[in-house]
Amino acid sequence: MAVLRRDSLGTGQLLRLVLLHTAWEVGSGQVRYSLLEESKHGTFVGRLAQDLGLEVSELVPRMFRMVSKGRGDYFEVNLQSGVLFVKSPVDREEVCGQSPLCAIDLEVIVDKPLRIFHVEVEIQDINDNAPVFPVNEKYLSIAESRLPDSRFPLEGAFDADIGTNSLLTYKLSSSEHFTFNVKSNDDNKKSLVLVLKKSLDREETPEHNLLLTATDGGKPELRGTIQLVITVLDANDNAPVFNQSVYKIRLFENAANGTLVIKLNATDLDEGSNKEVSYTFSSFVPPTGGDMFSLDLNTGEVRVKSRLDFEEINVYDIQVEAKDKGNPPLSGHCNIELEVLDVNDNTPELAVTSLSLPVPEDAPPGTVVALISVSDRDSGDNGKVTCSIPPDLPFQLVSTFKNYHSLVLAEAVDRERVSEYKILVTARDEGAPSLSASSSILVPIADVNDNAPAFPQPVYTVFVKENNRPGAHLLSVSASDPDVRENAFVSYSVVERSVGEQQPVSSYISVHSESGHIYGLQPFDYEELQALQFQVSARDAGFPSLCGNVTVQLFVLDENDNAPAVSPPGSGRGSPGPELVPLSAGAGHVVGKVRAVDADSGYNAWLRYEVQEAGAAGPFRVGVYSGEISTTRALEEADGPSQRLVILVKDHGEPALSATATVSLSLVESPQAVKWDSRQRVGSEGPLVDLNVSLMIAICSLSGLFVLVIIVYVGLRCHRGPEVMCGPGKATVVFSSEVGSWSYSQRQSRNLCVGEGTAKNDLMVFSPNVPHFAENREMEKQLVMASNVCGTVSDILLF
Structure with a gap:
């Protein structure tokens, strides 16, 4: 505190008073200084930073600033020393008029954290x-x-x-x-x-x-x-006399123009013209009173001439002179003391300062958003102001000092739910009727990265035909993030894992980091990989970044890219040679079987057998789907000693692929082993290709027990002893459009146990794509058993 005026007190007494006054001010939470009016620019007022408990070095980093409320910019703070000094001279009479106490209120505001100090500078009068x-x-x-x-x-x-x-x-x-x-x-x-x-x-x-x-x-x-x-x-020795020397009047400030204030009456004991009295104003305190009232010269009526304002002048001292018309004229005088009463004619005033915007959505409750000051020029209850904001908002008003309020955060906010708040601050006085004023504060909420990217569905499913073009677009995934700017910028990547023989997922597919497009890096081979499941991660650019994952199921669809492969007939039977057919064989006698497999699946692996040159088949035929070679009639010597059949094996793909097998038959009196000459071609006649003998041995070994059961069962039922071959197939997931009008999504193809006696002895089972896979497989087994019992089913298709 600085006191710039010295009275007659001694130096020691003055120092003790200063220290006592300073201690009282610090205890009350407010710093007060004293200053003589008309002090020149640069006059020292006080060490403001030190008195407020602030370090001088932190004034600039904490954005130290000072606000003067409505009474001019008279003071300034040196940010290098923290000293408060006079910026421009203060005229106490101009600032406070006749008020016995004249003080200028200052607000000192610092940020990080936001703190508000109140400083009062008392302006002392000088003569x-x-x-x-x-x-x-x-x-x-x-x-x-x-x-x-x-x-x-x-x-x-x-x-x-x-x-x-x-x-x-x-x-x-x-x-x-x-x-x-x-x-x-x-x-x-x-x-x-x-x-x-x-x-x-x-x-x-x-x-x-x-x-x-x-x-x-x-x-x-x-x-x-x-x-x-x-x-x-x-002469004229009697002056007019008023009935009172002083008239005291109280009048509301909202009195209309022309309102009667008082009717004066002065009497004169003289006669004639010496008794006739006229009234005039002789003086006004303050001098501006002459513009506010009028006086009738003859009647002495005082009336309001201009609007009264309690906030400007609340007391008028008016002197009236009554003068007679004598010669010489005599006069009498009286005083009118008029007190102006306050009415509630001033609305409260709102000022919003120190806005800390925008408010981060993770700001804790209690964060100061704005400083609000309210004032009312009226007095008494008319000048008492209460401040409020609407309910159901995550904000509240906290009274800080006199008519100052802080708008603080009352509860957590969420930008994704409400991105900004329009707060209507209402100030209302306690007058009757009360007056109010409002001011809107727009409080935007700043985004923080509190939402991870999310995909619209948990799983994406895509079907891709094998032999796809490298770099082909497979599908697109998209994740959304309700945050904004970099917190909502999403980039995509593949969650790495191993596939098959330790092959990374990234060797099969890639994801564009910005668009989410998924591309195939290499052609897929259905025979090697039927399905690929991987995860795509979406990560935002916030700090710290958040991510979300989605599962992608990629199913490879089969294409007809493998030709049928004919198994060597001589494997596992001793030395190969021509097939010996007894001349005693009758119609329908099975003399051999062409066995072929196709690496494809479904319709592309469904094989059809036929004699390449139908005219050269003679008394023999081949089963369309079984590949069994049988006689069409009883053999005769005229059929010649030997026959050579070229069997064409063709799949049902588009375009169809094929292979050929050449079978040599010798007609003898007694049956012997059959010699096979197998040739394979794709689309036309090709060279013979021997398959792996070990594969056939393994298949026959695994099927041995089942073959034995079928032979016994068929022998008991049909009294025949057919040659039986059994080979397992494999399950394949395919797309419903693969076989045209046949609508199915999962198909199992098996080479089943068959007996002789018909031209078609194959059973192909197609099971629907439903979750109960075990039940479907049991149904297929029952159908196979039924076909073996009858021995007459040519082709059964089950959807």
């Missing part, structure tokens, strides 16, 4: 205003008939200062006829009276000139003077 009379010359007319001790009221001087600086003493210049008296009323107001102490003689001295001097109590003293010009009149 810078001299007493001023309303006029420089006052003209008085006094009849010579007036008796000694007659009194004539005078208007006093006005001093804009306060306290001892405005305490006036008066002195009248020397005169043998006049003296001067000063009286104080109940309100401690002084009235000046000029007293006649010796009778006047107009013939001796028709005019008297006196000088009235007003001296204030300041140091140094200041003076003001008025020249009194007294004209001595003749």
Whole structure:
């Protein structure tokens, strides 16, 4: 605290008062300084940073700033030293008028964290205003008939200062006829009276000139003077007299123009024209009162002429003169003390400062959003203001100091739910009726990365035909993030894992990091890989980044890219040679079987057997789907000693692929082993290709037990002993459009156990794509058993 005025106290006493006052201010949470008015620019006020407990080095980083509320920018803080000094001189009379206590409120605000300090600078008065009379010359007319001790009221001087600086003493210049008296009323107001102490003689001295001097109590003293010009009149020795010397009136400030204030009445004991009285205003305190009231010259009615304002002037001291029409005229005087009463005619004022926007959505409750100051120019209850905001908002108002409120965060906010709040702050006074004012504060919520990218579905399924083009687009995945800007920028990647023989997923597919497009890096081979399941990760660019995953199921669809492969007939039977067919064989006798397999699946692996040259088949035929070679009639010697059949094996793919097998048959009296000459071609006649003998041995070994059971069962039922071959197939997942009008999604193809006696002895089972796989397989087994029992089923297709 800095006190810049020194009175008559000693240095030690002054220091103790300063320390005591400073300790009281710190304890109350407010810093107060004292300053003489009209102090020059640069005058030291106080060590503000030190008194507030702030380090000088943190003033700039914490955005130290000072706000003066509505009374000019008179002070400034040196951010290098933390010293508060005068920026421009303060005129106490201009800032506070006649108020006995004049103080300028300052707000000191620092950020990181936000703190608000309140500083009050008391402006002390100096004697810078001299007493001023309303006029420089006052003209008085006094009849010579007036008796000694007659009194004539005078208007006093006005001093804009306060306290001892405005305490006036008066002195009248020397005169043998006049003296001067000063009286104080109940309100401690002084009235000046000029007293006649010796009778006047107009013939001796028709005019008297006196000088009235007003001296204030300041140091140094200041003076003001008025020249009194007294004209001595003749006769008319009775002046008008009011029934009261002082009239006290109270009037509301909202009084309309023309409102009657008071009707004055002065009486004169004289007769004739000396009794006729006219009324005039003689003086106003303050001087602006002449513009506010009117006085009827003849009736003495005082009325409101202009709008009164309690907030500007609340007391008027009006002096009225009543003058008769005698010769010389005499006058009487009275005072009207008019008190203006306050009405609630000023709405509260709102000011929003120090907005800390936007508010992060992870800001903790209690975070200060804005500082709000409210004020009302009215007084009493009319000037008491309450501040409020609508309910059901995550904010609240906290009163900090006098009419200051802080808008703070009351609960957590979520930008994805509400991105901004429009807060209507309402200030309402306690007048009747009350007045209010509102101000809107738009509080945007800043985004933080609190939402991970999310896919619209948990699993993506895609079907891709094998032999696809490398780099072909397979499908697109897309994830959304309700955050904004970089927190919502999503990039995609594959979650790496091993497939098959430790092959990484990234060797099969790639994901575009921005678009989410998934591309195949290499052609898929259905015979090696039927399904590929992997995960795609979507990660945002926030800090820290968040991610979400989705599963992609990729099913490879088979294409007809493998030709049928014919198994060597001589494997596992000793040395190969021509097939010996007994001449005694009758129609329907099975002489051999062509066995072929196709690496494809489904329709592409369904094989058809036929003699390449139907005219050269002679008495033999081949089963369309079984590949069994049988006689069509009884053999004859005319059929020749040997036959050579070229069997064409063709699949059902588009385009169809084929292979050929050449079978040599010799007609003998007794049966012997059959020799096979196998040739394979794709699309046309090709060279013979021997298959792996070990594969056939393994298949026959695994099927041995099942073959034995079938032979016994068929022998008991059909009284025949057919040659039986059994080979397992494999399950394949295919797309429904693969076989045209055959609508199915999962197909199992098996080479089943068959017996002789018909041209078609194959059973192909197609099971639907339903979850109960075990039940479907059991159904297929039952159908196979039924076909073996009858031995007459040519082709069965089950969907």
